[in-house]
Amino acid sequence: MKQMVETDDRSIAENDQGLSIATDTNVAEPKSISRVILAFRYVRRNPSLTGGSLMLLILLLFVVIGGLLIDPDNARPMANRPRLAPSAEHLLGTDRQGKDVLTVMVIGTPQTIRIGLIAGGIGVAVGTILAFFSVYYGGIVDILVSSVVDILRTVPGLLVLVIIAISVPGDMTVDMMALIVAALSWLNPARILRSQVLVMKQKPYVEMARFTGMSGPEIIIKEMIPNLMPYLISTFVLAVAGAILASIGLEALGLGAFESNTLGMTIYWNIHYGSLLNGWWWWLLPPILMIVFLFVALFLVSLGLDEWANPRLRRKL
């Protein structure tokens, strides 16, 4: 195909005086940098995200390193003398049942987090599918799904979960707990993601994709989901936090998995044996502090992600 419109610098070179002009055109912006580096730079600028991520990293180290150092048998009832205050042998002392508190924390924390991850994951997955389903079909389908979601959100969650937990036959396990909590964890994600998908549907590049002959599912997967990533991750983090909270609630009420050492179960035993009145602070404080630490970390991360997703919230540089 012959040249129809002159390339920019070539037409400059062909001027009246025949002067050869340097062909260095000014570039619009420096060459593209890898996405990972860009992401890294951004995280640095976002204190909430940085702070939260660091905290989660510390937690991870605690669990991993702790896992290598402890002896899991120490977390079994009657493994040690009970009610011992912290000492060199038992850094956080032992509880009423004779379990080494530090071991319990190292084992129990990942169990709690696991509940959050499973329930949060299911919640976001179901919520996303519902969101796309609802927006794609629109009309009556959308109204129906939105109404169901909105109504269910008004029902007291803990109550529903308690009823479900009681009705489940057999002994409770950590995974069962995750599934029970997942029963409600999709509500918020569905609502949040629906609005995002609705907005995205109007974007010109989605319409453009249609003009390229892309089918609905193709557009969803290739064009829309990548741009939903910030919201998906942020919603996931919130769902994890919500799921952990719900599970702790259930466990504290005595509906948890008794064989496990989750943070919620530890709280339950603390209440059951009246550790506050008995002054066993070394047993009461660790789970509480760990829960606080975990939630602050998750909250900071979600705050940071919010800022990433919504550039208008970005602090002025």
Add this chain to the structure above:
Amino acid sequence: MTPLLELRNVTKVFGGRGFDQHRVVAVDDVTFSISKDVPSMIAVAGESGSGKTTLSRLLLGVDSPTTGQVLYQGKDVRKLSRVERKAFLRDVQPIYQDPFGVYNPFYKAEHLLFTAISKFGLAKSRDQAHALISEALETVGLRPNEIFGRFPHQLSGGQRQRVMIARALIVKPRIILADEPVSMVDASLRATILESLRVLNRELGISVLYVTHDLTTAYQICQNILIMYRGSVVEVGDVDHVIANPQHPYTQLLVSSIPRMRATRDWEHDANEDVGSTNGVSRKSFGCKFADRCPHVKEQCWTTQPPLFQVDDNRASSCFLHQGASVSETNDISQWMDSKT
């Protein structure tokens, strides 16, 4: 010969159902056909609210008419078979006003081009696609190494818009519907981009429907023009005549309102400041839509909608000032469009 695209008595109404009180007739009974033999450059001009954007969206098949039909090669676009739809998508391509929104911010700019190539089966390998894209970019005056690998926000508005034209070049549609393609682009680049549209028309035989509010650029690059006001076509014909000698009072108002660089400086002083969107008269018109702003309004105008009167060989105007002139049977406005290239 079946025309490429056709609007038959198309009316598009927004709102007015259920709780939505605000009913707007965006396009009011327009019949228009675009031939496939002679590549034309037609301008659809009007102000915001005139319905020009809706008209192009109807032709693209993005919006459906409330009444009437939109036809591609004689078939209703809503009822196309899979194969026909693929052909339609390929033959009719848009260029949008906002050169940024059409790019998916997650991907590099070339994603749009590669996707088009793969979906329309225009290359057999990635290398071949790359070569095709490079060629198209160079044709519109861009340097491939300045475009490849960059994200949309790293390119200037003019570059982005030219990439969109390159995309149209690759897909080789029969008609491009360009909605205000240069209004968000810098002045010095507008000329280049519009010129490339003109070249696409002359050299590749691609028809262009240029939707704009800027009569000056419409005058420069198009042969025919139709002026829309509140959903109706008020004047249509050869662009030289319409601009130099506008017949419809609305067109006259438009042309006289354009500030000219090299003219006597009376633009400001002769302006009638108090003529706002209503002439101070709050009478509702059931006839001509321009009645409440028209300096030549007669009683008839308020009650009856004027048809398109043939004013001369290649011109029609829908105004009772021309009463007595002939009216055609169909109101297909393309009959007044000059079809010489």
Add this chain to the structure above:
Amino acid sequence: MTGSVLEIKDLHVHYETDAGNIKAVNGVSLNLQRGERLALVGESGSGKTTTALAIMRLLKPPAKIVSGEILLNGRNVLAMNEEEMRLMRLDKVALVTQAAMNSLNPVMSIKDQLTDGLEDHGYYESKELRRARVQEMLARVGLNPEVADMYPHQLSGGMKQRVAMATATALNPDVIIADEPTSALDVVVQRQVMATLGRLQRETNASVILVGHDMGLIAQFADRVGVMYAGKLVDLQPVQHMIENPLHPYSRLLLESVPTLEKKQEKLIGIPGITPALINLPRGCLFRPRCPEAMDVCAEVEPSLTQIYPERWAACHLFTDENSTQETNA
């Protein structure tokens, strides 16, 4: 009364970003006379809007005014504190932007919005007086009295823009900065709104800085035109001279690229090349890569804005050989 109501001296504004300092305004100097209409023309990245906003110190971080002086009636705006600046805005210098019509508070009636700013400037009036003042403001911009009790959504774009102008001129400022005030409006409404602005200017003898890119509009409205490129003023002339005889190659090319209604052009020509990224400014003239008249000296020395003919200034080496007047203040 003649005399400069506004003097900008060697203004430099940078945007401090991660990628580096974007030098948006690189040494702009100009004088605005009382009652004068000056247009600032340029494309995106030229620095015209940044300059206009700097006058009112409305720039937000990451923008930073690095150096220079802005004298409004002799007082240095850049040296004022927040309180003094606040009092100056609306009273001495006012702004009408393209977005003004969308910045009206949707839940406040027009009359309340018109008088909103007055209280901050110490005008506490009785209900009757306020009503009368509102009527006066509306009449001034050609709006009917009924508009006072309406809400923004009831008004058309042109009417809203006129409300914005009424607010801006309420205290008869010395300088009105209009940044693309009619870009979002229809050509018919544009003419009316600009006519209103023009009349307001004549009645109050205010000076107007019109920032825009529509050469036709500027040709009809402005007295003097300043063309900006990459943060510098490159050409500054009375409007008729600029249209007939642009000095700087960029202004010439810009004018040539503007389509006209007079006759059909064989070919539409734009300006090849792209505007420079303003982060690492190269040596010499910033327009050199795109300039058809570029000479060797252009790569080495940056031309400064010099008076070539009386009242006609350009920043270009094409003229410095011919003319020896080396004044550097417009």
